[in-house]
Amino acid sequence: MTDQHPFSPRMEYAFTISIELGKPYWIRPSARGDTRAAIHAVSGKVEGPRLNGTVVPMSGGDYPLARDNGVIDFDARYLLEADDGALIYLQNVGYRWAKNDEIAAKMRNNEDVGFDDYYMRVTPRFDAPAGPHEWMSRHVFVGVAEKVPGANRIHYFVVL
Structure with missing residues (x-):
């Protein structure tokens, strides 16, 4: 049995964002030599014990870089x-x-895959106004994401 380090972070589930994604636009190859995409955030919901609301439609998106080694x-x-x-x-x-080329191909084709078939983690930063949501601008978060056809679902945990 291993002892937990005394400074190991504690985390608490805060909320989940389910985001619907638009059509991807690809730059192949980008100036960096990899593939760059632009995918708009079409809509979405925020649900959880610490925050509820919506994703503001078309207020931004994801600009991923697809590396030759399969990492997004x-x-x-x-x-x-x-x-x-x-x-x-x-x-x-x-x-x-x-976890393998077959699963990567399914994900590229927007097909359903199992949660254990891939790794998808994010580190978010929030800029919230003073008031009841200001706590979001004062904490570190970790997001564990799910890739579902046409969307992402990200479960956010606040590091205490």
């Missing part, structure tokens, strides 16, 4: 609107990669 390097930016009307800016960076 995310850079997503868009707005959330809390149920009380507050606007919150979100930036996600992270990585997705499939």
